[in-house]
Amino acid sequence: MTAKYRLMVPGPTPMSPEVTAAAVRPLVDERTPEYSAVFTRILDNLRQVLLTENTVLLFTSSMTGAFEGAVQNLLSPGDHVLVATNGVYGERWVELCRAFGLRVTEVSAPWGQAVDMAEVGRALAEHSDITAAIAVHCETSTGVVNDIRAFARVAAGVLTIVDSASGLGACELRTDEWGLDVVVAGGQKALMTPPGVAFASVSGRAWQYHEKATLPRFYFDWTQTREAHERDVAHTPWTPAITLLNQLDAALVQLLDEGLERVLRRHVRLGRMTRAGVRAMGLEIFGSNDDRAASVTAVRVPAELDGEALIRRIFTEHGVQLVGGPGLLAGQVLRIGHCGYVDAFDVLSALAALELSLAATGYPVAVGEGVAAALRSFHEGQA
Numbered sequence: 595m596t597a598k599y600r601l602m603v604p605g606p607t608p609m610s611p612e613v614t615a616a617a618v619r620p621l622v623d624e625r626t627p628e629y630s631a632v633f634t635r636i637l638d639n640l641r642q643v644l645l646t647e648n649t650v651l652l653f654t655s656s657m658t659g660a661f662e663g664a665v666q667n668l669l670s671p672g673d674h675v676l677v678a679t680n681g682v683y684g685e686r687w688v689e690l691c692r693a694f695g696l697r698v699t700e701v702s703a704p705w706g707q708a709v710d711m712a713e714v715g716r717a718l719a720e721h722s723d724i725t726a727a728i729a730v731h732c733e734t735s736t737g738v739v740n741d742i743r744a745f746a747r748v749a750a751g752v753l754t755i756v757d758s759a760s761g762l763g764a765c766e767l768r769t770d771e772w773g774l775d776v777v778v779a780g781g782q783k784a785l786m787t788p789p790g791v792a793f794a795s796v797s798g799r800a801w802q803y804h805e806k807a808t809l810p811r812f813y814f815d816w817t818q819t820r821e822a823h824e825r826d827v828a829h830t831p832w833t834p835a836i837t838l839l840n841q842l843d844a845a846l847v848q849l850l851d852e853g854l855e856r857v858l859r860r861h862v863r864l865g866r867m868t869r870a871g872v873r874a875m876g877l878e879i880f881g882s883n884d885d886r887a888a889s890v891t892a893v894r895v896p897a898e899l900d901g902e903a904l905i906r907r908i909f910t911e912h913g914v915q916l917v918g919g920p921g922l923l924a925g926q927v928l929r930i931g932h933c934g935y936v937d938a939f940d941v942l943s944a945l946a947a948l949e950l951s952l953a954a955t956g957y958p959v960a961v962g963e964g965v966a967a968a969l970r971s972f973h974e975g976q977a
């Protein structure tokens with residue numbers, strides 16, 4: 595038998611049997627009450643996962659499409675925005691804002707560290723013309739999770755936009771309690787759905803910004819989207835990815851069945867056990883040993899090893915798919931995704947494969963120590 599395929603990257607993430615089965619439901623006309631019931635349930639369930647009573651808008655696109663839509667629908671050419679960055683995804687927001695002619699002030703932290711939200715507060719005080727602040731919840735390139743509650747507090751005077759792509763459903767995010775205006779995310783991380791659907795929650799204050807925003811928009815127009823969502827037979831302005839929405843529906847039902855708080859606790863434990871395992875192998879975590887980092891763990895590849903070759907070896911020998919560092923971190927880190935439909939035994943498999951492949955390269959690792967430490971961490975978490 596060839597190695598069993600195990601997808602352990604922070605998106606796309608593995609599908610449960612229920613989500614897989616939802617892909618073969620017969621297509622229905624999306625302008626019917628039958629479909630509308632599914633669609634409305636998705637919106638309601640997304641509100642439960644986002645912990646919000648705000649409007650939720652759904653889009654057929656990867657998440658970057660919904661990010662672009664947020665910029666188009668909230669801002670005008672020449673507007674001054676702040677972007678908090680500490681990795682690849684923060685940088686993406688900077689590029690996106692610049693592409694639309696916005697002025698950007700960046701508050702950055704070194705990759706592998708969280709953004710200092712006090713610094714965000716100081717930058718906002720210094721530039722009184724900034725109208726919106728953007729932060730990434732889980733910076734997937736390094737696994738570092740920013741303190742979004744603190745972000746919301748220091749940026750309360752401006753519009754807050756949060757990219758919770760790999761955070762939502764894995765790391766705590768309280769949209770209304772924390773006062774976040776716009777949260778943008780999508781299906782293919784902790785929400786256990788194939789890539790291609792994205793969404794945004796929009797507060798009352800954000801709708802006021804929308805009224806005044808003059809950037810051109812069409813496909814992602816929030817007014818059109820909201821009107822379609824709020825019709826008696828709720829739908830989308832354009833043809834949605836019906837199959838993916840059926841899968842998102844199944845995934846959300848499954849998530850809420852487990853219970854949001856339990857899902858978040860499971861992720862905290864998976865993060866903890868991953869870090870314990872990696873450290874017991876004598877490897878270093880890229881980022882901090884922090885319970886907030888519940889979605890993905892970045893591991894520093896020992897300097898004498900070729901990170902990409904190691905990841906390839908782990909896959910070809912053991913069928914476990916990990917991923918390297920994007921951007922500047924290529925070759926320097928390997929990342930283990932543990933968000934979504936993932937349990938302790940998946941993490942143990944990934945750690946076992948990592949240990950075996952390290953040993954096969956001649957790296958001095960006592961095979962089994964990492965797995966044992968992870969298993970102990972899991973066991974203690976259960977007590």
Ligand SMILES: *Cc1c(COP(=O)(O)O)cnc(C)c1O
Pocket residue numbers: 604605656657658659683730732733734757758759760780783789
């Ligand atoms: C995965 C991820 C995205 C995904 O963007 P796509 O357009 O769906 O590829 C965006 N931001 C963060 C922080 C992510 O982790």
